[in-house]
Amino acid sequence: xxxxxxxxxxxxxxxxxxxxxxxxxxxxxxxxxxxxxxxxxxxxxxxxxxxxxxxxxxxxxxxxxxxxxxxxxxxxxxxxxxxxxxxxxxxxxxxxxxxxxxxxxxxxxxxxxxxxxxxxxxxxxxxxxxxxxxxxxxxxxxxxxxxxxxxx
Amino acid sequence: xxxxxxxxxxxxxxxxxxxxxxxxxxxxxxxxxxxxxxxxxxxxxxxxxxxxxxxxxxxxxxxxxxxxxxxxxxxxxxxxxxxxxxxxxxxxxxxxxxxxxxxxxxxxxxxxxxxxxxxxxxxxxxxxxxxxxxxxxxxxxxxxxxxxxxxx
Amino acid sequence: xxxxxxxxxxxxxxxxxxxxxxxxxxxxxxxxxxxxxxxxxxxxxxxxxxxxxxxxxxxxxxxxxxxxxxxxxxxxxxxxxxxxxxxxxxxxxxxxxxxxxxxxxxxxxxxxxxxxxxxxxxxxxxxxxxxxxxxxxxxxxxxxxxxxxxxx
Amino acid sequence: xxxxxxxxxxxxxxxxxxxxxxxxxxxxxxxxxxxxxxxxxxxxxxxxxxxxxxxxxxxxxxxxxxxxxxxxxxxxxxxxxxxxxxxxxxxxxxxxxxxxxxxxxxxxxxxxxxxxxxxxxxxxxxxxxxxxxxxxxxxxxxxxxxxxxxxx
Numbered sequence: 001x002x003x004x005x006x007x008x009x010x011x012x013x014x015x016x017x018x019x020x021x022x023x024x025x026x027x028x029x030x031x032x033x034x035x036x037x038x039x040x041x042x043x044x045x046x047x048x049x050x051x052x053x054x055x056x057x058x059x060x061x062x063x064x065x066x067x068x069x070x071x072x073x074x075x076x077x078x079x080x081x082x083x084x085x086x087x088x089x090x091x092x093x094x095x096x097x098x099x100x101x102x103x104x105x106x107x108x109x110x111x112x113x114x115x116x117x118x119x120x121x122x123x124x125x126x127x128x129x130x131x132x133x134x135x136x137x138x139x140x141x142x143x144x145x146x147x148x149x150x151x152x
Numbered sequence: 153x154x155x156x157x158x159x160x161x162x163x164x165x166x167x168x169x170x171x172x173x174x175x176x177x178x179x180x181x182x183x184x185x186x187x188x189x190x191x192x193x194x195x196x197x198x199x200x201x202x203x204x205x206x207x208x209x210x211x212x213x214x215x216x217x218x219x220x221x222x223x224x225x226x227x228x229x230x231x232x233x234x235x236x237x238x239x240x241x242x243x244x245x246x247x248x249x250x251x252x253x254x255x256x257x258x259x260x261x262x263x264x265x266x267x268x269x270x271x272x273x274x275x276x277x278x279x280x281x282x283x284x285x286x287x288x289x290x291x292x293x294x295x296x297x298x299x300x301x302x303x304x
Numbered sequence: 305x306x307x308x309x310x311x312x313x314x315x316x317x318x319x320x321x322x323x324x325x326x327x328x329x330x331x332x333x334x335x336x337x338x339x340x341x342x343x344x345x346x347x348x349x350x351x352x353x354x355x356x357x358x359x360x361x362x363x364x365x366x367x368x369x370x371x372x373x374x375x376x377x378x379x380x381x382x383x384x385x386x387x388x389x390x391x392x393x394x395x396x397x398x399x400x401x402x403x404x405x406x407x408x409x410x411x412x413x414x415x416x417x418x419x420x421x422x423x424x425x426x427x428x429x430x431x432x433x434x435x436x437x438x439x440x441x442x443x444x445x446x447x448x449x450x451x452x453x454x455x456x
Numbered sequence: 457x458x459x460x461x462x463x464x465x466x467x468x469x470x471x472x473x474x475x476x477x478x479x480x481x482x483x484x485x486x487x488x489x490x491x492x493x494x495x496x497x498x499x500x501x502x503x504x505x506x507x508x509x510x511x512x513x514x515x516x517x518x519x520x521x522x523x524x525x526x527x528x529x530x531x532x533x534x535x536x537x538x539x540x541x542x543x544x545x546x547x548x549x550x551x552x553x554x555x556x557x558x559x560x561x562x563x564x565x566x567x568x569x570x571x572x573x574x575x576x577x578x579x580x581x582x583x584x585x586x587x588x589x590x591x592x593x594x595x596x597x598x599x600x601x602x603x604x605x606x607x608x
Contacts (some may be wrong), residue, residue, distance in 0.1 A: 013535040018202040019212055024502055025177060049217075050170040056235045057213025058173055064209050065201075083208045084416060084450055087239040087543040087599055089570045109308055109572040111415070112388060112451075114545045115598060138563055141570060143543055143599045145389055145417075145449065176458070219539055223475055236568060237396040237601055239391040239447055241418045243411040260444055264540060264603075266393045266445060290411055293418060295447045296390055297601065299568075322506040325514055328480060353521075354474040360539045361520050362477055365513025387512045391543040449544075 002013045007077070008032065012069045018063065027062050029069075035105040037069040041067035054094035056140070059101075063088065063117035063142045066103030071146035074105055077150045084112065086144035094139045096121030103142075110148065117142035157186065159229070164189070164221045171217065179214050181221075187257040189221040194250040202243045206246035208292070211253075215240065215269035215294045218255030223265035223298035226257055230303045236264065238296035248273030255294075262300065269294035308338045309338065311381070315454065316341070321447035323369065331366050339409040341373040344403040360399035361442070367421035367446045368405030375417035375450035378409055380453045381430075388416065390448035397444045398424030407446075416453065418430075463533070466560035468493070468525045473553065474590065475521065482517050485525075491561040493525040497553040511598070515557075519544065519573035519598045522559030527569035527602035530561055534607045542600035550595045552577030559598075566604065573598035 009032045016022060016029055016064045025047050030038040039062045041047075041054070049055040075081065099121050107114040121135030161184045168174060177199050191214045192255050193199075193206070201207040220233045227233065251273050252254040259266040272288030313336045320326060320333050329351050334342040343366045345351075347360070353359040368390055376385045403425050411418040424440030465488045472478060472485055483501050486494040495518045497503075497510070524537045531537065555577050560599040563570040576592030 015202040017206065018200075018204075020200045021207040024198040030278040034214045037244040038185065046172045048172045049169075050167040051232075052170075055213055055216075056238075057209055057216050060212050060216075061209025064207075064212075075272055079205075082240055085239065085389065086208075087237065089237040089563075089599055089601060090211040090235055091570055093234075106597060107545075114547055116597070119287075139597060141562060141572070143597060145545060145546055237541065241411075241447055241449060243418055259393075266395055269444070274327060293410060293420070293447060295393055295445060297393060319506040320507075322504075323511065324502045325511040328502040350476045352474075352476045353472040355536075356474075356599075357518075359477040359517055360542075361513055362518025364516050364520075365511055368513050368516075388548055388550075389543065389545040390512075391541065393541040394539055397538075412536045424587075432587040450505065 012099040031137040039066045039101045067115035067117045067144045069101035079087045080149040084145040091138040097124040113146045185237040191218045191253045192279040214253040219267035219269045222255035226260045234299045238276040243290040249276040265298045280296045343370045363416040369426045370405040370420035371421045371448045374407035378412045384453040386451045393403040395442040399430040417450045484496045495557045518557040522557040523571035523573045523600045524557035530564045536605040538603045540601040547594040553580040569602045
């Protein structure tokens with residue numbers, strides 16, 4: 001099915017490139033696998049809240065898209081995806097050199113897909129023995145419902 | 153208590169101005185009242201998802217801040233606010249000329265404040281008899297917990 | 305449309321009577337209006353958590369049903385309702401002589417209805433000047449998505 | 457630390473036994489490990505919604521308690537636990553002979569613990585080659601915040 005997966009990846013990258021907010025905040029797709037998508041966000045000026053951390057809404061923006069595209073990998077080619085709702089818990093302030101958001105499909109349905117997402121923060125230059133930094137630090141957890149919009 | 157409220161407004165505007173994401177997306181504070189804050193976001197390039205609607209994460213960014221600052225109006229002066237978690241439902245695509253996000257405190261506590269938020273979309277040039285547009289169209293509903301960080 | 309509303313009330317009461325959990329915990333329907341349903345739960349033995357308060361899951365049971373039936377009032381007669389997801393914040397421990405859960409439809413859709421719910425606690429024998437008790441005390445807030453199941 | 461874990465298990469079982477709703481619905485603790493607790497609920501009369509499935513609120517009752525006790529395993533001995541909020545997605549109707557709810561701590565904090573929970577449905581007498589039933593069927597996913605109540 002690698003052709004299908006290649007086509008899915010192309011559709012998702014095409015869709016992602018139309019998301020102008022991703023260019024604005026500097027996010028990019030790292031990987032697209034069936035039921036799992038990873039998005040990367042480097043720290044930069046212009047995306048922070050009042051204490052200099054990345055704003056919870058920006059963190060939510062990348063997890064939401066990671067979850068939505070994870071859902072899209074399991075949809076028919078012509079379907080579109082729309083976020084019904086999401087819930088995010090924040091485990092620690094979004095401090096780091098870059099952030100990885102992973103979206104995963106937990107339940108695939110014909111109308112609704114249930115997804116979960118995680119964002120971890122990473123420091124670029126960590127000591128080799130700093131396992132905490134190697135593994136990343138949990139920033140946020142999401143649980144979201146995605147709607148499958150079938151063409152009429 | 154108008155002096156206190158003036159001081160609170162000054163603190164909140166000062167904090168808002170430090171949120172670099174607000175400049176990036178073009179959001180501004182409309183009003184700060186005890187337990188209620190309104191933020192305005194005009195539509196612009198660079199904040200959309202793949203279909204040209206404002207990204208759900210951007211909508212969430214302004215409600216989250218409206219809820220956080222609504223909570224801050226009821227906190228001691230020296231306290232800071234941090235988002236514990238939020239949940240957003242999306243009622244319709246974020247299409248419009250501008251958006252108003254209102255955050256309201258539902259339960260004020262010493263450690264945690266429960267808030268709700270709403271975002272409505274508006275069209276700038278509506279017919280005078282178009283009540284739907286005058287009232288705005290519901291885009292998103294939020295329910296969020298804010299933490300009161302007391303200085304040590 | 306009173307005939308229609310009467311028919312809707314009859315369908316909802318019939319459905320409620322099939323919910324065996326409602327008999328088990330002692331809940332009953334107070335009112336059914338278009339887009340709004342109220343359910344009442346008296347305090348009793350057998351529904352508490354470890355501190356003697358009503359268990360958060362029991363409180364959630366009555367709000368979930370109030371929200372679901374509020375959604376049902378706006379559905380076609382032959383449709384069924386299923387909870388997609390809900391989110392509850394708990395404002396204060398569920399202590400009181402009885403509890404009222406009100407579910408309200410915020411956005412009515414063909415496939416999904418967005419609802420909100422509130423539970424207040426009341427004391428049966430309050431002092432006449434005790435406005436707090438007259439008004440009830442906020443116990444829990446819910447935001448929920450209900451699915452409209454159309455017959456095939 | 458087996459003594460400590462034994463003491464923790466004893467405290468949790470003691471607390472669980474005070475939850476009168478657990479007797480009412482017929483739930484019991486399966487296991488208590490550091491950061492993870494499993495609760496079992498057999499199907500029985502008196503816990504259903506209108507279609508005969510276990511009510512979403514009952515499913516939520518057991519996940520909430522599994523998450524709360526999972527948090528308690530990582531708290532100081534004298535602390536108590538209170539649910540701040542939870543969010544549940546429902547993946548499939550709660551049909552089965554019994555249900556297992558697993559609560560897991562994702563982020564342990566001094567004031568707030570972030571937990572996730574899952575409920576799976578099982579059929580008692582499945583065919584040996586029915587992997588679906590052996591593994592259980594996902595009924596519900598929860599994401600919850602638990603408050604650590606330190607003694608004064």
